[in-house]
Amino acid sequence: MTAKLNRDIHLDLNGLRQTLEQIDAKMLKCEKQFAAFTQKVPPSNQKNAANLLHYLALRSLDIRALQIKLHEAGLSSLASSESHIRGQLMAVLQRLGSNKNETTPDAVFNYESSKVSLQQKATALFGARQNEQVPYLMVTFDGEHADDFDKVKKLMAAGMNVARINCAHDDDKTWLQMIQHVKQASEITGLGCKIYMDLAGPKIRTILKDKNKLKVQEGALMYLTDEAHLKKKAKNTVGCTIPNIAAQLTIGDTILFDDGLIEARVESIENAKATLKILRISSKKPFIKNEKGINFPDSKLLLPALTEYDKQCLPFVLEHADMVGYSFVRSNNDILALKEAMGAQKKPLILKIETLEAVNNLPNLLLCGMEEAHVGVMIARGDLAVEIGFERMSEIQEEILWICEAAHVPSIWATQVLENLNKSGVATRAEITDAAYSASADCVMINKGQHTVQVLKTLKDVLFRSGGHRIKKRFTFRPLTIATRFLNE
Secondary structure, three states: OHHHHHHHHHHHHHHHHHHHHHHHHHHHHHHHHOHHHHOOOOHHHHHHHHHHHHHHHHHOOOOHHHHHHHHHOOOOOOOOOHHHHHHHHHHHHHHOOOOOOOOOHHHOOOHHHHHHHHHHHHHHHHOOOOOOOOOEEEEEOOHHHHHOHHHHHHHHHHOOOEEEEEOOOOOHHHHHHHHHHHHHHHHHHOOOOEEEEEOOOOOOEEEOOOOOEEEOOOOOEEEEEEHHHOOOOOOOEEEEOOOOOHHHOOOOOEEEEOOOOEEEEEEEEEOOEEEEEEEEEOOOOOEEEOOOEEEOOOOOOOOOOOOHHHHHHHHHHHHHOOEEEEOOOOOHHHHHHHHHHHOOOOOOEEEEEOOHHHHHOHHHHHHHHOOOOOEEEEEEHHHHHHHHOHHHHHHHHHHHHHHHHHHOOOEEEEOOOOHHHHHHOOOOHHHHHHHHHHHHOOEEEEOOOOOHHHHHHHHHHHHHHHHOOEEOOEEOOOOOHHHHHHHHO
């Protein structure tokens, strides 16, 4: 009986080894297939790009049954190994008796080398970190910060590592005053703080003439057109700031107004006008108002991410910012357009993922961004949640984190972090849980509010506690108070 059991186990392990070797072959095939992409990447990013391709090859498969078998055999199930996925797979193969090994020891990342690489990439973007268990903290500035140096100094003392300036608001004189305050506070406190500037990007808004709102009801029809075709007395018609918008839509496309509060579907398109059917109204007041946001999650818009206003802002941004945030980036062409506009003045780019198209194109966006030495990703959860649906937000933000870690591209967790605390001084239970999960990212962004210093202190405390349990998404076993208390009773 013992001999049969040993034989069955041996056969089982042979099967595992063969399956893993097939996966390894798929990884190498993927790397070869996309060699044209990795060749454009500088040497400092080539191994990272290869690791991304290896991870994508693995995640194109359903390996849940394999993971159970690996776990039963007491081996790594390849989970939480995004940063060194092929190195982890080869380590498991060696435990299974495989002679397969890389001729060059540095050809793939292992756990230690991937950890060093991730830290180096984050430090290059955000600067030195005071506490490795706490992600970098980014604070959004507004006009008040230009007039209140003491406020800026308090933010820095409370833990702000990055000051965010949104070029959609204020002007260059105000921005310069903000930046000068940051630099002065840095000199006084001895604390480093990077300057991050967001390009405004295209503003997709509603236009209503002669009135400020249009009453709508579920099941009823309304019309959407651009500003050039919007007539003053057109009934049930809303304009859009995108030229020739109707021609860019397809029957069946979903259109969302006012942060997704009103959902409509394209029924027909004719004469520069789209007929929409109202499917859902989630607001107590059934109105579409002037200058409210519109989202087109199903449509491929002919709308460049880089606007003329962005180009006007670029000289100032390139002179003063440490990082450039790229709003509404959707495709590689968007990245190439910004690189061309920047010319020889290179700055690290932060790709803001806030549309469904950007999510779908994420691997391509990363590979294109990695053609520069340093690139980051912001998970802009506000617009993104509207585009993909709030019920999918948890899933998608995690997938973005996985893929960014596989590419060793630092990530920023943004939008509504401890927002209730920032506005009212009291945190909700749900947002504390959300804040704790933000420890999975490299940097956490806080929006403007009246209680930002308190938010920073609370966030540092929450993240420090969460950071003791995990390294990014890799859970670690620090001593649990519950367990030690039980054993010591």
